[in-house]
Each structure stands twice: as structure tokens, then as C-alpha cells.
Amino acid sequence: MHFVMLKHKLFTIGYEGKNIDEFIEILKKNEIKCLVDVRNNGFSFKKFFCRNLLKNLLEKSGIKFIAVPEVGAPKFLRDELKKTDNINRFFRKYERHIRQNGYLPHLKTHINSERVCLMCFERNAFACHRHILTDMLEEEMPIRAIHI
Numbered sequence: 001m002h003f004v005m006l007k008h009k010l011f012t013i014g015y016e017g018k019n020i021d022e023f024i025e026i027l028k029k030n031e032i033k034c035l036v037d038v039r040n041n042g043f044s045f046k047k048f049f050c051r052n053l054l055k056n057l058l059e060k061s062g063i064k065f066i067a068v069p070e071v072g073a074p075k076f077l078r079d080e081l082k083k084t085d086n087i088n089r090f091f092r093k094y095e096r097h098i099r100q101n102g103y104l105p106h107l108k109t110h111i112n113s114e115r116v117c118l119m120c121f122e123r124n125a126f127a128c129h130r131h132i133l134t135d136m137l138e139e140e141m142p143i144r145a146i147h148i
Helices: 020-029 051-060 075-084 087-100 104-108 130-140
Strands: 008-014 034-037 064-067 116-120 143-147
Touching: 008 020, 008 130, 020 051, 034 051, 051 064, 075 087, 087 130, 104 130, 116 130, 130 143
Parallel strands: 008 116, 008 143, 034 064, 034 116
Antiparallel strands: none
């Protein structure tokens, strides 16, 4: 008898180009129960996406909010990316940073059977550090990432 390990879905989303109502509607449509903010800094030029305001709006909508800023891209890496425009080098250094500092287990504690969604700014997950996180998590957990 063979057992197949079922993979839980782990969603990701970027709020670029979305207003807050669209954003919350997408989360609800995908039955997201918990949003995990993986930005290093909770400030946004888009007012409703600043960490504290977003947390309040989501919780009023019945969606749990957790911030895990340590898995965000640190400023020194973002600054280097701006200077070099080398996204592949940025992703390699970012992954090394997460592994060397042991940040992945902290994020893993928030990934469970609930429908969880990782959030950052970029619309395209593959232009954002969150796809590196999901790749790393998929190696270690029975999950499958879905970018919404």
C-alpha cells in the first residue's frame, strides 16, 4: 500500500495595482483565513496597505493578519538591487540571508492547515522575494504555492 502525502496550498499575493477592496475580495474569493505580511517594512505609499491599517481592515473582514518582517528583503539587499539591477544575484543573496539567519522556521510556524497567503508589494510573484520563500518552503513542507 502506498501513501500519497497531500500538499496543502500556500497562496501568495502582491498588492501592486490593487485597491484595498479588490485586494480583500481576492482573499475572500480564495477563502484565505490568514494573511502573512512578508515585507521587511510595513510602510506603504498606498495608505490602506500600511501594516497597522491593513491589519485592522483584514481582521474586520474576518481574516487573521500576521507580520513576519524578518523574512522581508533587508534594506542592504534592496539597495544593492537598485544599484546593480541584478535580480538573480538579489534572489541568491536573499535566499542565503534567510538560510544563514535561520528565519525560515519562524515563517513555517505560521503555515498550517489554514488557508494562508503570503503578501508583499509586487504583482508578479517571480519579481518578488516571496517566490524564493515559497520555493524554500516547498522543499521542506508538504505545500504547493499558488500565486493569486
